[in-house]
Amino acid sequence: MTTLSRLRAQISISLDGFVAGPHQSIDNPLGVGGTALHEWVVPLRTFQEQHGREGGEDNASTPFLESLLADIGATIMGRNMFGGHPGDWSHEEPWTGWWGPRPPFGHPVFVLTHFPREPLELEGTTFTFVTEGIERALEQARAAAGGADVALAGGAQAIRQYLAAGLVDELALNIVPVLLGSGERLFIGSGDDLRGLRVVESIATLAVTHLRFARD
């Protein structure tokens, strides 16, 4: 008997509800001001290590970040998070994501997209492009995770789709005390229903508030 691996989403969000600022583009995927949402994570030693770099600090966010990374066997992400113009996918040197030749995942990644593409094998990480919808992507990710959990890395649209389908088992929000004014909202059309998720952990620092939601 196997326990079904959980789908664990996490995203950083501004005080006014945005996960990216206005004027998002391929060249500026976080939008104007959007980098402020990630200023809590970049200085952390755990983040730097994940990205193959040395240095960084430990602070009150460290245990939370480590818990987000723990026991993950596969990742699902939306097509915008993988990045690149769809046209680039068929070029001689197709887009290979933001992360260079050694992406910081180290496990299989499944990209939700409408554009078919052969799997992309990089050092430690293979990207598989799934055109058959979110449920099929989750099936494939669970199969690839080998009993571990599946991370839902974003963006907002992918998280909204999985939330709406009731498929998210855990949601971690990193609330950053800045205003972006406009941009891409996380909770749009979500109604007043957290789909059975309730807060099970909260950690506040001056830089970020971490809230973890899980099923009852």
Place this chain on the structure above:
Amino acid sequence: MTTLSRLRAQISISLDGFVAGPHQSIDNPLGVGGTALHEWVVPLRTFQEQHGREGGEDNASTPFLESLLADIGATIMGRNMFGGHPGDWSHEEPWTGWWGPRPPFGHPVFVLTHFPREPLELEGTTFTFVTEGIERALEQARAAAGGADVALAGGAQAIRQYLAAGLVDELALNIVPVLLGSGERLFIGSGDDLRGLRVVESIATLAVTHLRFARD
């Protein structure tokens, strides 16, 4: 030489940015689901005492609530927070607010309104109705506060107006981990500018996250 008293706003807000649910009305000023925003405060002994009742509990939110109430000499509120149909104000028994004969303020309260009305003296609290705008209300409240600070009790529109005018010295947000889906937003048209306010304190519980913003 006197130190200018500070204007200190505080309000409770949902995870998706609403300070009241949809379908607000005179009879349901918090809108559908809006009472969830206040479930953290009602059980507190400090809140019960403020409202002339016994009992209640102390928890991690107690010091934050006490700090919100400390050193306040006058309160400003929007007209919807005072409540009542404007027509009721000229009746034989005019609307006297939500709070009964002994309101929980115990100091002068200034109500922003477009409808002139004579001051309303109740036990321990006099409501003064200010039709000359937010700056005049703040002048009057400061004069009445006798050197203490002025509380800006809400609602969202009043806080937005004072924020936009750069007049808020301290903003306390109580972020409640629920979704209201729609309703009245706090940060609408606020842009990406917190008007010189930055986080100086954060406290997280499972019921609410308290963030205090102050001037540099």
